[in-house]
Amino acid sequence: MRVDAFDFDLPPERIALRPARPRDAARMLVVAGSAMTDAGVRDLPQWLRPGDCLVFNDTRVIPAQLEGRRGDARIGATLHKRTDLRRWQAFVRNAKRLRIGETVDFxxxxxxxxxxxxxxxxxxxxxxxxxxVELLLERAGTMPLPPYIAGKRATDDADRSDYQTMFAQKDGAVAAxxxxxxxTPDLLAALGAAGIESETLTLHxxxxxxxxxxxxxxxxHVMHAEWGVIDAATADRLNAVRARGNRVIAVGTTSLRLLESAAGEDGVIRPFEGDTAIFITPGYRFRAIDGLMTNFHLPxxxxxxxxxxxxxxxTMQAAYAHAIAGGYRFYSYGDSSLLLPQR
Structure with missing residues (x-):
C-alpha cells in the first residue's frame, strides 16, 4: 500500500510533553468495531470480561542516549540493540565525523x-x-525520549520515572x-477484582x-529487529484463555508484535526467544490477539x-479525527485507546 494513505494532520498542541497525573487519569477512546466511545483509562475493567487477559511488556528502559566528543567533534549516540555484553548497535548523530577505530568520550x-x-x-x-554497560549508562546516559518530545523540551529527572512502566523489570529497551x-497498582487491583487476568512477556x-x-x-520499508521472549508456561496460559472463549488483549504494540511473532497459522502461541522484525499492515490476519490497548501514533x-x-x-482515520477534534493527547505521554475489532 502507499504510505501516504496513512497520513493525517495533527496539530502540534495535541502532542503531550508530560504524562497525566496520576497515570490512570488519562482519557481512553474505545473503538469497538466501528463504534466509538469516550472513556477513561480507569474505566478499563468495565470494557473487559471476566477471564479476559491483558498482556504487558516487562522490558525496562535504559538511559541509552549518550552525548560525547571525538576530538573537537560533538557526537551523539542512541543505543538501539544489544549485540553482546559489551557491544551495542547505535544510531549516531554527526556520524560523518566518526570513523571506524575512533573512540568517543561520553x-x-x-x-x-x-x-x-x-x-x-x-x-x-x-x-x-x-x-x-548498564552501570556505565546509568552514569553517563539520559533517558531516550522520543524526538517529538525531546525536540520541544530537555530531558529531566522526572523522565527517569515517568518514562518507565510499573511492570519494568528486564533492562534492555531504548523506548518505553x-x-x-x-x-497503576490501583488500576491493576480493580482489574483483578473484576476477574481480568494478566501476563507478561519481554520485548526490548x-x-x-x-x-x-x-x-x-x-x-x-525494512523494519529494525528487536529481541523478545515468551516462555512456555506463559504461552500455555495464553492459549488456555482463548481455548475457553476469552480474549487476549495486548497492552501496547510491542506486546502485540511479539505475540503475533510467536503464533503459528493455527493461532497457537508457542514459546519464542529471538529477534522479530514483523511488519503488520492492512491485509494481515491476526492470529494471537483479540484486542489492543495503545496510545495514539504518528502519521x-x-x-x-x-x-x-x-x-x-x-475506522482508524475516523477515530483519530475524533480524537484530534476532542482534544485527546497524542504519542508516548498521551492518552490511550482500546481497540476491539469485530471477529
Missing amino acids: GAGVSALAEDRLADGSFILFFPGDEP PTAALHF VGAGTFLPVKADDTED RSTLFMLVSALMGLE
Whole structure:
C-alpha cells in the first residue's frame, strides 16, 4: 500500500510533553468495531470480561542516549540493540565525523570504540572495561525520549520515572512500551477484582520504533529487529484463555508484535526467544490477539499501519479525527485507546 494513505494532520498542541497525573487519569477512546466511545483509562475493567487477559511488556528502559566528543567533534549516540555484553548497535548523530577505530568520550569515565558501520548507517559501539554497560549508562546516559518530545523540551529527572512502566523489570529497551505507562497498582487491583487476568512477556523496544517510513510503498520499508521472549508456561496460559472463549488483549504494540511473532497459522502461541522484525499492515490476519490497548501514533508510522490493519483504515482515520477534534493527547505521554475489532 502507499504510505501516504496513512497520513493525517495533527496539530502540534495535541502532542503531550508530560504524562497525566496520576497515570490512570488519562482519557481512553474505545473503538469497538466501528463504534466509538469516550472513556477513561480507569474505566478499563468495565470494557473487559471476566477471564479476559491483558498482556504487558516487562522490558525496562535504559538511559541509552549518550552525548560525547571525538576530538573537537560533538557526537551523539542512541543505543538501539544489544549485540553482546559489551557491544551495542547505535544510531549516531554527526556520524560523518566518526570513523571506524575512533573512540568517543561520553564523560563520567565512559567511552566507546566505533568498531563497525552497518548498511543502515548505524554503528557498532564497543564499551571497554569490566563494569557492566548498564552501570556505565546509568552514569553517563539520559533517558531516550522520543524526538517529538525531546525536540520541544530537555530531558529531566522526572523522565527517569515517568518514562518507565510499573511492570519494568528486564533492562534492555531504548523506548518505553508506552501503553502500559497508564497503569497503576490501583488500576491493576480493580482489574483483578473484576476477574481480568494478566501476563507478561519481554520485548526490548529499539530506537527504530521512532524512525520515519521513508519509502513510498509499505512493501519497500525494512523494519529494525528487536529481541523478545515468551516462555512456555506463559504461552500455555495464553492459549488456555482463548481455548475457553476469552480474549487476549495486548497492552501496547510491542506486546502485540511479539505475540503475533510467536503464533503459528493455527493461532497457537508457542514459546519464542529471538529477534522479530514483523511488519503488520492492512491485509494481515491476526492470529494471537483479540484486542489492543495503545496510545495514539504518528502519521505515516508503522504503528498507525498496525492499528489500521487491526481495525480497518477508514475506522482508524475516523477515530483519530475524533480524537484530534476532542482534544485527546497524542504519542508516548498521551492518552490511550482500546481497540476491539469485530471477529
